[in-house]
Amino acid sequence: MRFSDQVIRVDAQSEEQIKLLQILESEEKWNLDFWRHPVSTELPVDVRVPRSHLGALKEYLNAHSIPFTVMIDDVQELLDQEKAEMRENHIRQHNTRDFNFGAYHPLETIYSWMDTLVDQHPNLVTKLEIGRSYENRPMYVLKFSTGGTNRPAIWMDLGIHSREWVSQATGVWTANKIATDYDTDASLIAVLKTMDIYMLIVANPDGYVFSHTSDRMWRKTRSPNSGSVCVGVDPNRNWDAGFGGPGASTNPCSETYQGSSAHSEIEVKNIVNLIQSHGNFKSFISVHAYSQLLMYPYGYTCRSAADQAELDSVGRAAVQKLTSLYGTTYKVGNICTIIYQASGGSIDWSYDVGIKYSFAFELRDTGRYGFILPADQIIPTASETWLALKHIMEYVHDHPY
């Protein structure tokens, strides 16, 4: 058993009692450590008492009818706790100050960084677990909100194709950017006044881990396919939008394998569930790499979406902002004509369930490095993309529906 000091609070009732306490304080043999000295009856008197003298002191106070309460039952325990907290805070501070946004991090590092972001900005950021991956990894969404209940919201998902590392890395930088700028950037203030932002930085955690440990070029989920040696489903062919149409494969060994049915992948289903149960998303943005494109629906068909003209105009304005930073050029158009016809895609689904402002980014570059974009391009990529994202968010905010 540990013998630890206690801290008691003494409530002196009269000048006489104050004088008694002052005498106690002066007597060294008691070894009392007064945290608050006996000065007046209006103020509490706090004393740290060595365990060995505790009984005697309490008896003395009782004998003189001086009321007291135990403030700290076990000082040592508290000290230990505090030391641990300080160490933790130091590490966290260290992490947040020194977090290298210009590097590619493994999943665990991104997840622990999320916690530091929430700690640093508790009035803005919360972390939600929206479900688990096939291999039972949590899928975390960062929610940026200044209050309200079920405000109209903007959705962003990154890294659904795990090998597109600049996508997840851009998510980390962007989340940090929103948190650090939210009370100084006028347009961000305006957006967050009435809207929430939801960000799923690692939409395919199993694939992301696999791309670190085993195969840098891994794209799909890691769910097994019955009757096949091949693993995984293309999570961006698995949405219920033209599911099973052209541009997706029925072969489990294919990189564009659509899955056994729409939303068969738990990673996709978790997002669908969140979006549907929330019911108030106004924009849905999926971030991929590479090709330098900003696209809108449709992929599953080459016919124009009803809102094509507006989406095209928003996209072009957003790209103008992006290009203004470093001159990086992007093309704008619907998925089917710009890149290829592809069924079962996320932004086709979101658009068809009524989220008008649905966009897909393909970030840097155009093939020189492709998926293995050098880390020193992460921050420039994220910075220029941020200008486009802000434009979209401002527009969505200014055009409620």
Next chain:
Amino acid sequence: MGLRRAIVLVALMEVTWSLNVTTIGPETVSTDASAHPEPAEENTEQKEAAAAEEDVMATGELNPNHYPAQRAAKLVQHYLNARYGSPYKLFGLKEVHSGNAEEVADSGRKYQLEISVHEIISNTKEKCSAEVFFPSGAKQLSPQVQVSACEEILKLDAKSEEQALYQQYKTNKTVRTEERLPDSYGHIDPEMTPFWHLSIVASSFIMLKESTENTLYNVAQVANITQLATENDQLKFDCHVLLHEMVSQEIPQWKLLFTWSPAEGVKVLHTEQLPHVHEFEKRAKPN
């Protein structure tokens, strides 16, 4: 097609694509403050967006930003790299300005393109005209590329660096990689960069040969490159590359045997496609 759409389409074809953009590659940060792209004409964009219906095989005037013209133009990049590329000379497709496609009776489809090509190392850009022919039929013939009006960029001189590298590796040194080029983080040892470029050049022969109107190839990563004994004054290499095909999203893997010298350029001796490796085989070799 409604009358209004027909009128819009005709109007579109009469407007030449005048997006005069000063493009700067993402790998170079511009220090020239005036180098900002000019905004495209709003009117053209809206009309284009309204008339954006693609046929299965687009014919006639092509939208230069849509995939048919883009895929054909990529072949010009592969052609230039195969023909003129070196450890210090590498070409990229910068932009497609205009394109036109037509059927060539019973033999294939021909694209005429106005493009901008970028030499990556010297960071120079030039406009080129090109013709790309995709043969049809069961014989699996390679596409044909012809380039014109592009002389300056092809005359770029990297002879001294090429000679220095050639001499170094002909006699003193030998290259045999342990790491992939670039590694998972996009990092490459500067001493290995010329060999990364050489592998891209050699891969361009494959990418050119394998391309169709339904593919778009880039080199994803070089798994390894090994120098073999010099033969007839040519440096000789064996390399294993991972390509990325955009439409299928597959990562085809190829082994190549090729030679290089400043005088002769890259000559590919042998190519072999490796079978699609599934995870249980990959597990033995983490990267």
